[in-house]
Amino acid sequence: MKFNTVIIGGGLAGLAGGIALQKAGRSTAIISTGQNALHFFSGSFESVEEAPQRIAALFEEAGVRLHYSPGVRLMPLGTFREAALSLDDVSLFPTPKIGKKALIVSFRGYHDFFASFLAEGLEKQGMACRIEWLDLPELELLGQSPSEMRSVQIARTMDRIWEKVVQEIRNWLQDEDTVILPQVFGLRYNTVPDRIRQAVPANVVFVGTLPPSVPGIRTQMLLKRRYELLGGTYLMGDEVTEAHVHEGTVHSIVTKNLDNHFIEAEHFILASGGFFSKGLKSNPFRIYEPIFGLDVEQASDRSGWYHPEFMHDQPYLAYGVKTDDTLHTLCEGKPxxxxxxxxxxxxxxxxxxxxxxxxxxxxxxxAVDQILKTEAE
Ligand SMILES: Cc1cc2nc3c(=O)[nH]c(=O)nc-3n(C[C@H](O)[C@H](O)[C@H](O)COP(=O)(O)OP(=O)(O)OC[C@H]3O[C@@H](n4cnc5c(N)ncnc54)[C@H](O)[C@@H]3O)c2cc1C
Structure with a gap:
């Protein structure tokens, strides 16, 4: 198998790169082991100012709905955190004052959304809260096992019956100005959160649940679909185990599932994530990048990797592979x-x-711009 570019890792970085390269007419493959950080995504994008045209287009063309409004978003325990560019699911407020009275709605038997803690947090900030629990026959089967009563399973059911939930909320509403719901709507149909907002006569706010994140999974599915529609090859559930490198040039890689076949390419992008996704690993002596053995930024002494206070900023979280200015990775100091x-x-x-x-x-x-530039030279 031969491609113009092979991308290792199919999270946000891998998909963004793959889409951009396919749009530029290059043949690409993404190989990705499994879960990525999008499955835990809050719905708000760190460090992206009002989406520049290129980023906005990337999401828009994939059907991912975004909005931008610097302010705060409501967190699962009733506190607020700064946010700006976010998925449409996430309500952004100029200040933490979001209303006077809230109706918080959850599902009976659902333990991944903490309605009582959320109410407690909001009450501390002067908001009166009332909690109602939905008892839905459609969720009865899931409710028989706590491991089934998870956000994604509920979201699959909600795709079918969200209008019924809206009806229940309308019946319950008294004088509340705000309705708070867990983020379990619109897994397949991303207009559902908006349609709920339009159908409920109060300000509807969706709040994150314990992972997996429904808006994050939806974003991953939409980006992957866009990539595949552009002709990209996404090898899901496979792992790059080894690479063939000669004098600083990668010629091919080997994966677990296709161990008799080399996957060749002109260019490679390593988007295998940090420690969380095993793009970086460690042993008691060093932090390392497992496929190519690239240079990794790190304190030479292990005691410098972490701060003894658990809640302190942890140095190891900032470690990553070294590159030159053009994002070429370094191995033994050479690009x-x-x-x-x-x-x-x-x-x-x-x-x-x-x-x-x-x-x-x-x-x-x-990285994509560099690849295209190199080819144009
Ligand atoms: C739990 C968590 C929650 C986060 N939430 C947010 C948030 O809400 N907002 C925000 O802005 N940022 C958030 N981040 C930061 C996050 O890292 C980025 O937002 C971004 O999604 C990272 O994307 P990535 O593609 O670089 O890596 P990842 O999403 O980690 O993807 C890397 C992929 O590479 C695959 N992979 C690894 N090794 C191999 C191999 N050998 N072969 C094949 N595939 C491999 C992994 O399986 C994984 O699928 C979060 C990070 C974490 C860890």
Whole structure:
């Protein structure tokens, strides 16, 4: 198998890079082991100012609905956190004062949304709260096992019966100005959160649940679909185990599932994530990048990797693979000629590209620009 570019990792960075390359007419493959950070996504994009045209187009063309309004969003325990660019599900407020009275609605037997803690948090800030629990026969089967009563399973049912939920809310509403719901709507149909907002005569706010994140999974599905519609090859559930490198040029890679076949390409983008996704690993002596053995930024002494106070900023979270200015990765101090890094595998090594989702998208697009530039030279 031969492609123009092979991308290792199918999270936000891998998909953003893959879509941009397919749009530029290049043949690409994304190989991705499994879950990525989007499955835990809050719905708000760190370090992305009002989406520049290129980023906005990337999401818009995939059907991902975004809005931008610097302010705060409501967190699951009734506190507020700053946010700006967010998925449409996330309500953004100029200040933490979101209303006087809230009706919080959850599902009987659902333990991944903490209605009582949420109410307690909001009450501390002067908002009166009332909680109602939906008892729906459609969820009865899920309710028999706590492991089934999870956000994604509920969301699948809600895709079918969200109008029934709206009816229940309308019956319950008294003088509340705000209705708060768990983020379990619109897994397949991303207009559902908006349609709920239009159908309920109060300000509807969706609040994050314990993972998996329904808006994050929807975003992943939409970006993946867009990538595949553009002709990209997404090898899901496979893992790159080894690479063939000669004098700083990567020629091919080997995966677990296709172990007899080399996957060749002109260019490679490493978007395998940070520690969370095993793009970076560690042993007691060093932090390392497992496929190519690239140079990784890190304190030489292990005691410098972490701060003994658990809640303190942890240095290891900023570690990532080293690159030159053009995102070529480094191996023993020398740039790899056709291997670029993008996304959270860069850790804090490229502060000018921001952090979180901002870093993932910006670095992926920058790596794509480098590839196209190299080809044009
Ligand atoms: C739990 C969590 C929640 C987050 N929430 C937010 C948020 O709400 N907002 C925000 O802005 N940022 C958030 N972030 C930051 C996040 O890192 C970025 O937003 C971004 O999604 C990272 O994308 P990525 O593509 O670089 O990496 P990832 O999403 O980690 O994707 C890397 C992918 O590479 C795959 N992979 C790894 N090794 C291999 C291999 N050898 N072969 C094949 N595939 C491989 C992994 O399985 C994974 O699918 C969060 C991070 C984490 C860890």
């Amino acid at each position: 790899m000629k056709n291997l670029y890094a993008a996304g959270s595998i860069l850790g804090g090594t490229r502060p000018e590209m921001g952090s979180g989702a901002g870093l993932a998208i910006r670095s992926a697009l920058a």
